[in-house]
Amino acid sequence: MLVHDKIRLRPIRLPHDILIAYPWYQDREVLYYSEGDGTNPYTRETINKMYSYLSKIGEVYIIEIKQSEEWIPIGDATLSKEMLPIVIGVKKYRSKGYGQQVLRLLIDRARKLNWSKLVVRKIFIYNTASKKLFESFGFDVISTSVDQYGRVYESLELYLK
Numbered sequence: 001m002l003v004h005d006k007i008r009l010r011p012i013r014l015p016h017d018i019l020i021a022y023p024w025y026q027d028r029e030v031l032y033y034s035e036g037d038g039t040n041p042y043t044r045e046t047i048n049k050m051y052s053y054l055s056k057i058g059e060v061y062i063i064e065i066k067q068s069e070e071w072i073p074i075g076d077a078t079l080s081k082e083m084l085p086i087v088i089g090v091k092k093y094r095s096k097g098y099g100q101q102v103l104r105l106l107i108d109r110a111r112k113l114n115w116s117k118l119v120v121r122k123i124f125i126y127n128t129a130s131k132k133l134f135e136s137f138g139f140d141v142i143s144t145s146v147d148q149y150g151r152v153y154e155s156l157e158l159y160l161k
Contacts (some may be wrong), residue, residue, distance in 0.1 A: 002061070002105040007098060009061035009077060009105055017062055018047050020073050024089025024135040033127045034087055036151045052080045054085075059109070063102055065093065074098065079106045086130075099133050107137060111160055120156040122147075131156075 007019040024030055025042035032039070042050070048092025054060045073090040075098075086102050088094045110118055114137040120139060123130050131141075131154065139156040146152050 002109055004101055004105055006066040007025055007101045008064050012051055012060040012062055014051055018044050021047050030087055030089055036124060057082050071109055077102050084118055103137055115160055118158045122153045127150040
């Protein structure tokens, strides 16, 4: 468990957390910014497959914030050498600085694991808030590409010292 003040990243618990995450992956805004325009809402099966895959390549966490002595799940994040997805699934908690706190915890964890770098595989060009977040921590754009649907995205990386 990774904890900082009133935010924590707790390891995912399957299948329990699929039901928690289900509403997040029905949200068109989440899907637009994370998966691209035109992405259909996820089924429980899709969420299970996503979390199972992410668990094989890294550490998957549920993002929780403390409110009135209770931990409330608001999103998910994965620490992987291949990618670094962070999703604030509950709309009222977006753009409140939680992504910044999550990224700080993930970078600290990667350093403890003695990783040399972190990679953000895909940020769509229109997702300026995510790009600014990663760049504020020193991530650099390493490439610009186009996916199979013609959507432009950038890849970023951060070398850890």
